[in-house]
Amino acid sequence: MEANVRWVALTAVAPVAWGANYFVTHEFLPADHPLYGAALRALPAGLVLLALCRRRPHGAWWGRSAVLGLLNVSVFFFLVFTASQLLPTSVAATVMAASPLIMMLAAWPLVAERPGIAHLAGAVIGLGGVCLMLLGGVGGISLPGVLASAAAVLVSSVGHVLAKRWNTGADGDIGAGVLASTAWQLTAGGLLLLPVAVAVEGAPPPMSPSALLAFCYVGLVATALAFAVWFAGLRRLPAGTVGLIGLLNPVTGVLLGTVVAGEVLTGRQLCGLALVLGAVALGRPPGRGGRASRGTAAGGGRARREGQVGAAQSSGQRTKRGKASRRG
Numbered sequence: 372m373e374a375n376v377r378w379v380a381l382t383a384v385a386p387v388a389w390g391a392n393y394f395v396t397h398e399f400l401p402a403d404h405p406l407y408g409a410a411l412r413a414l415p416a417g418l419v420l421l422a423l424c425r426r427r428p429h430g431a432w433w434g435r436s437a438v439l440g441l442l443n444v445s446v447f448f449f450l451v452f453t454a455s456q457l458l459p460t461s462v463a464a465t466v467m468a469a470s471p472l473i474m475m476l477a478a479w480p481l482v483a484e485r486p487g488i489a490h491l492a493g494a495v496i497g498l499g500g501v502c503l504m505l506l507g508g509v510g511g512i513s514l515p516g517v518l519a520s521a522a523a524v525l526v527s528s529v530g531h532v533l534a535k536r537w538n539t540g541a542d543g544d545i546g547a548g549v550l551a552s553t554a555w556q557l558t559a560g561g562l563l564l565l566p567v568a569v570a571v572e573g574a575p576p577p578m579s580p581s582a583l584l585a586f587c588y589v590g591l592v593a594t595a596l597a598f599a600v601w602f603a604g605l606r607r608l609p610a611g612t613v614g615l616i617g618l619l620n621p622v623t624g625v626l627l628g629t630v631v632a633g634e635v636l637t638g639r640q641l642c643g644l645a646l647v648l649g650a651v652a653l654g655r656p657p658g659r660g661g662r663a664s665r666g667t668a669a670g671g672g673r674a675r676r677e678g679q680v681g682a683a684q685s686s687g688q689r690t691k692r693g694k695a696s697r698r699g
Contacts (some may be wrong), residue, residue, distance in 0.1 A: 375608065379655070382604025382616050385597040390623025392593035393463045394631060396455035399585035401576035405456065406568035409448030411575075411586055414561025416594035420554030428555050435537050436555035437563075442530030443598075444560020450523035457516030459634055465621040466520035468501040468647060471614030471654075473528035478610035481529075482536045490611030493653030496646050497618050503643030504625060528614075535605040549603045557598065615654025618647050 400408055428436050454463045472494035475486040486494075538552055568575075578586075604613050625644060628634040636644075 378604055378607045379612070379616060381600050382608065382613055383619055385601035385604070386617045386620035387623045388593045388597040389467075390620045391627055392451075392589055393455050393624045394627045395585050395588055395593070396452060397459075397463070399581050400452075400589070401578070401582060402456050404568075404572050404576045405449050405452040406564060406572050407575055408452040409445065410561055410564035410568045412448055412452075412589045412594050413444045413557050413564060415586075416590045416598075417554050417557030417559075417561050419591065419595050420550060420599065421558060424551045424554055426551040426554075432537075432552070432555065436552070436559045439530055439534055439537075439552070439556035440559030440561075440563060442526050443534065444557055445563045447523050447527045447530065448560070449564070450519045450526065454516050454520035454523060457513040458520065459512075459628060462512055463516065463520055463624065465501050465504045465625065466517060467524055468497050468618050468621045469521065470524045470528050470617050471497055471611070471650075473524055474532060474614035474617075475611045477529050477532040478535070481532045482539070482610065484610050486611050489653045490609070490615065493615045493650040494611075496653070497615065497650035500618075500643040500646030500650065501621065503646065504621070504640045531601075531605060531613075532610055534602055535610060538602065538606050549606055550599055553595075553599050553602050557594065612654045615651055618651045618654075622647055622651075 396408070454466070457463075458466075471490075475484075475490060475494060478484040479486065534552065534556070538549060601613070604616070622644060625636065625640065629636040
């Protein structure tokens with residue numbers, strides 16, 4: 372249980388970093404260049420992780436890296452950058468709170484994880500909190516921005532569950548496997564984006580010192596670090612738990628929008644915020660009576676049965692040796 376709590380805390384780094392990423396993108400990165408913004412976020416982060424893990428894809432991972440790079444990086448980053456430029460920080464981050472329910476529904480057929488009652492309740496409560504925060508948010512909400520953010524939820528949920536399915540059992544070293552697969556998909560996604568950005572947006576946008584610092588945060592913290600710990604959490608924890616941890620994304624976005632950007636936090640949004648935090652609490656990993664413990668008990672049962680079989684075999688061998696000695 373303590374190990375699960377540590378993995379929850381580590382996984383929570385990702386949505387907090389992503390929630391802050393909305394503010395950084397909205398305030399400091401060049402507008403009207405979503406393709407370059409996505410490419411410059413993904414490719415440097417992927418290359419940094421490749422330099423750390425020093426492993427190339429092999430076998431089926433060439434194709435898997437391309438698929439995950441397209442879903443989790445190319446399309447997702449473009450949509451997130453677009454939403455961040457069109458929406459206030461709190462709204463852009465809040466729409467992403469629909470991801471727990473989508474992720475649970477995707478995990479059911481793809482990784483055979485049937486959502487539990489607590490996880491489903493948390494997803495519904497979280498969605499209720501999202502609705503309250505949206506209805507009580509700032510005015511002038513852009514419909515294309517909301518649609519871009521909602522599409523990002525759908526694409527990333529499917530991509531994250533596929534990453535969980537393909538990463539589980541990939542090799543014995545979980546940390547190295549997650550780091551390598553994260554590096555491959557970030558690099559693949561960045562390479563897919565770069566020529567499209569050149570063809571559509573022309574020359575790269577000019578960079579001010581503040582924009583360069585913002586890209587450092589976006590690439591190293593909100594991408595390289597955040598995606599590595601997120602996929603590590605997906606490998607260790609149920610998809611429903613990880614999805615509900617992701618609700619810290621809109622919480623961070625709303626708080627940053629209020630404290631730093633001066634956006635008004637209404638009473639309706641405060642109620643929604645409380646519901647979202649309650650939903651995160653419902654996603655805690657199972658205790659002694661949960662699935663993890665049942666798996667441990669099953670493993671213990673198998674060990675006991677194997678021990679009994681081994682004891683019976685040893686007893687039989689001793690009996691045969693005794694009979695042979697008496698015949699001799």
